[in-house]
Amino acid sequence: MSEQEKLKDYDSEPIAFCAKCYSLKIKHEDSLDIDYCGECGCSEIKEAPVHVWENLYEQKYGKKYVVKGNDPKKNPIFKLPLGKLMQKFADLKQWKDITLSLYPRFPGGFGKADSIVLLFDKLVKDNKLDALRIKMMEYIKG
Numbered sequence: 001m002s003e004q005e006k007l008k009d010y011d012s013e014p015i016a017f018c019a020k021c022y023s024l025k026i027k028h029e030d031s032l033d034i035d036y037c038g039e040c041g042c043s044e045i046k047e048a049p050v051h052v053w054e055n056l057y058e059q060k061y062g063k064k065y066v067v068k069g070n071d072p073k074k075n076p077i078f079k080l081p082l083g084k085l086m087q088k089f090a091d092l093k094q095w096k097d098i099t100l101s102l103y104p105r106f107p108g109g110f111g112k113a114d115s116i117v118l119l120f121d122k123l124v125k126d127n128k129l130d131a132l133r134i135k136m137m138e139y140i141k142g
């Protein structure tokens, strides 16, 4: 795949975000089985391709979404090999929130290690690894 195709691919991946403040920090409330925004608490979650979300964000805040002064696509997290990415993901205490924000109906009942293997298997099949990377950046940032 050429660089341009990869970028196009990245751009068409859907990502979940808060309908109100456009945060990507979506959390899941198990007892009510609903998703809500970790920033403003809004429970209206939208899904759109990454570039659509980026445009919405820019319109609302008058600036592009940036992570530590960098284009998200240039963040080191995009250069991690799969094994290292999995390790980094496992180290995040919000790994479950991120999993559920990508797959709201992700099966429970598995241990952490099995869940992560299952998640990555699904992400690779669905070509959604970049959506995971973007989510991870958001959570690492705090």
Ligand SMILES: [Zn+2]
Residues within 6 Å of the ligand: 018, 019, 020, 021, 022, 023, 037, 038, 039, 040, 041, 042
């Ligand atoms: Zn919000």
